[in-house]
Amino acid sequence: MADLRAHKMNYNNSDGKDGLLRMDMPGVIVLGDKKYAANLLWLTYDEATTNGETIKAQKKIRHDLIKPDFIGERINLISQQAYGHLKKGHKIGMPAGAAILTEILVGEWHGCFKVDNGWWYVAVHGDAIAPDGDLFFESEEKAYAHFSAANERQSWPRVYAPSQWSVDSKSEELDLTALFGNALPTTFLKPVTLTALFGNARNAIAFFIAVGFLLLVMFAFGTTSLKSYFSAPPAIKRIVSLDITDPIMVPPRYVDSAIANNQLLEIEDFPAPLLIEKCLVTFEDLFISLPGWSMDNLACRDGDVIATWTKVRARIADLNKLRGRFPPNVLMTYNGQGKLLVRQPLDLSDINKTKMQVKTKEYLYALITTRLETKGDLSVSQVESPAPPPVIDPNTGEILPAPPADKFLSIDFLSPIAAYEWSDDFDIQGMRPLELIWSVRDSQWRLSGLIQYQ
Numbered sequence: 001m002a003d004l005r006a007h008k009m010n011y012n013n014s015d016g017k018d019g020l021l022r023m024d025m026p027g028v029i030v031l032g033d034k035k036y037a038a039n040l041l042w043l044t045y046d047e048a049t050t051n052g053e054t055i056k057a058q059k060k061i062r063h064d065l066i067k068p069d070f071i072g073e074r075i076n077l078i079s080q081q082a083y084g085h086l087k088k089g090h091k092i093g094m095p096a097g098a099a100i101l102t103e104i105l106v107g108e109w110h111g112c113f114k115v116d117n118g119w120w121y122v123a124v125h126g127d128a129i130a131p132d133g134d135l136f137f138e139s140e141e142k143a144y145a146h147f148s149a150a151n152e153r154q155s156w157p158r159v160y161a162p163s164q165w166s167v168d169s170k171s172e173e174l175d176l177t178a179l180f181g182n183a184l185p186t187t188f189l190k191p192v193t194l195t196a197l198f199g200n201a202r203n204a205i206a207f208f209i210a211v212g213f214l215l216l217v218m219f220a221f222g223t224t225s226l227k228s229y230f231s232a233p234p235a236i237k238r239i240v241s242l243d244i245t246d247p248i249m250v251p252p253r254y255v256d257s258a259i260a261n262n263q264l265l266e267i268e269d270f271p272a273p274l275l276i277e278k279c280l281v282t283f284e285d286l287f288i289s290l291p292g293w294s295m296d297n298l299a300c301r302d303g304d305v306i307a308t309w310t311k312v313r314a315r316i317a318d319l320n321k322l323r324g325r326f327p328p329n330v331l332m333t334y335n336g337q338g339k340l341l342v343r344q345p346l347d348l349s350d351i352n353k354t355k356m357q358v359k360t361k362e363y364l365y366a367l368i369t370t371r372l373e374t375k376g377d378l379s380v381s382q383v384e385s386p387a388p389p390p391v392i393d394p395n396t397g398e399i400l401p402a403p404p405a406d407k408f409l410s411i412d413f414l415s416p417i418a419a420y421e422w423s424d425d426f427d428i429q430g431m432r433p434l435e436l437i438w439s440v441r442d443s444q445w446r447l448s449g450l451i452q453y454q
Contacts, residue, residue, distance in 0.1 A: 111160025
């Protein structure tokens with residue numbers, strides 16, 4: 001790990017060519033319609049760091065020396081901090097490109113990659129991004145010179161470079177657009193200065209001027225209001241009566257006739273919000289970043305939660321090593337077509353079924369649409385279970401009337417809002433969740449289920 005105090009002179013180097021901060025180099029790479037932060041200074045915590053106070057002190061030393069505008073936290077097998085600056089083009093919320101790449105390409109390696117606006121060099125030692133291992137070059141000549149020098153300084157187990165460079169037989173060319181297309185960002189830049197928060201000093205000054213002006217207006221308005229409050233009331237004017245032919249009455253609230261007549265069908269089942277909560281808790285257990293794999297979705301159905309990943313750059317031989325990242329009661333399977341499935345059963349031991357009264361169709365329609373129509377796309381349809389077979393009286397042999405078939409409203413709800421925010425809206429008697437899916441890739445949530453009605 002880099003010793004910041006040892007490199008202090010390099011930080012203050014006016015030309016920036018030898019300094020780790022590299023303030024003279026731009027720090028944004030472009031891939032298609034997306035931009036990623038590069039030319040970040042990556043530092044790993046000292047091995048001697050064992051408690052929170054030591055980490056806090058170490059962060060302060062680094063902050064005083066580096067004077068960053070942004071900081072990004074990379075927390076995985078290796079915990080690192082990335083330091084960024086406005087001068088390099090970094091912006092709030094920008095994802096760190098090197099953090100994404102090290103989730104896909106694990107171990108010890110270095111490489112130079114063609115991006116839309118230049119050339120990007122990345123060096124990784126034992127899954128840790130090197131302090132000088134995240135560089136962006138606008139010139140291919142400078143990128144090649146730096147890569148060649150780094151390649152000669154040590155022997156790298158894996159090397160990635162453009163094929164036209166003809167580095168050596170063990171080098172491999174990678175398509176970053178394909179790699180990043182299925183990968184999720186894990187590290188984002190967060191501002192640590194007011195200037196970074198507002199994008200530049202001019203915006204920060206404009207903001208405070210606007211706030212000051214707003215406070216001045218509010219003060220003036222408050223003064224005027226108080227003056228009016230303590231002033232004498234205006235003279236009472238003659239009130240003109242308006243003839244109203246019919247009395248104004250508040251319309252009655254909707255009353256379910258079946259409720260009024262105590263004719264409700266009663267069933268016993270788990271409350272829907274508790275089932276959804278169980279699914280969400282298990283989602284959190286399985287939402288794990290796996291090097292070389294990209295998570296597709298998490299699904300809760302038939303008493304299990306199933307997490308699915310797509311292989312990006314992982315090796316099948318390493319699957320056994322991933323087993324220890326999951327709870328002991330999961331089942332891991334690989335389908336042979338690039339998909340890893342992890343299944344964990346729901347623990348329903350601490351919740352009980354409760355008695356519920358089945359409502360009428362009209363009442364349920366009104367309730368569902370009122371709660372959910374503004375939170376996502378809602379689809380409701382009617383379904384019926386197959387009619388039960390006739391019953392024969394064992395004493396007389398007569399065919400008795402069959403009980404009526406169960407009737408349900410089929411619900412399909414799609415929302416960009418996380419299920420934590422709307423799970424209580426399904427606190428509906430007779431509601432049976434069938435499937436809850438979180439599509440991680442496009443951040444969409446889908447719940448399907450049945451609500452029994454009479």
